[in-house]
Amino acid sequence: MPEVQLRKKLTMVEEIFHEGGPAAQIPLRRAAALVVIHNPFSGKYVEQIEKFMDDLKPLGLEMAKSLVTALGGDPKIIEGYGKGAIVGSAGEIEHGALWHVPGGYAMREVLGGAKAIVASTKKVGAPGTRLDVPITHINASYVRSHFDAMEVGIADAPRADEILLALVMTTGPRVHARVGGLKASEIKGEDGLR
């Protein structure tokens, strides 16, 4: 299978102190790791693409580790996560789906066995396309305070024969979360949902 050819990386970190209400005691931090890789399947229909998921695993791990580093280095403070992909115009949405396994595996590995499904989204788009990467709690999908999203994108990516891959991690709930629902303190942690 083709090796992963990397053109560019972008790391974004946001530190949110307030959003018009009382300032948080500990600011919410959110980080996104983006990479731009060559799409080995662009420009033609290829039936067998599955093995590329294995090729993406080391890259996923590197991205997940870089997010923990960008958020201070301690995996224990990570509470939310999400992932996404933008496929360039000469590729198909199925190429974006290749990111599900390696992206999810990488974050679970680095966070020591997070239980919830990693929320995800993907699209085909031109350079500069923005992607709203969904975010949920790492151990229980129903934790309402942690539903969030982070907008990501790169002005010159993805080109037609490229894929932009994204992983996102956060350190806590929305800065003024107050719409009830399951709380992080109430997680049972059995099924990844509650």
Added chain:
Amino acid sequence: MKARIRKLATFVEETCNEMGRIIDPPTRRAAAVAVIENPHAGKYVEDLSELIAIGEELGELLTQRAVEALGISGPSAESYGKAAAVGENGEIEHAAAILHPKLGTPVRRVLGKGAALIPSSKKRGGMGVVLDIPLGHKDAAFVRSHFDGMEVRINDAPRANEIMVAIAVTDSGRPLARVGGLTKDQIKGEDGLR
């Protein structure tokens, strides 16, 4: 701190491959952005000294954050730039007050030197407006390999009563610079130009 900061964001971009050529070491640049309340939103205020003082504070904070994000010492930075976007209830002069009178001195203190003018841009715009931060070599404005620009964007800023302030720092020029002109090893560093 005079500035009332809602949010801080950093972006680090690394280019490893351009037009099929490996870039080794990769070119790297970082931008640090603050989203602050505009104390003069919605009215004409003659004396802009509060914003001038805010510019001085942010010059230090954002340059430190950008250098830290690159993981380099201040003096090893090669180029820099600054920009601001004023929300719809402010005026372009508010951006000028932050960027021009006092912001540069702390930038240069963090970077050790900085004989060259800090290239800048400013605009008024809505949330998600794109800032193209111009970049130039910090010790000699005529170094042609380092003329560049870095795009930054935050989807929820600036709100109408906010200002978004950005400083970009690099440890390198363009990835495949080859249009001649003054090179960085020819810098005399006397007048900030050559």
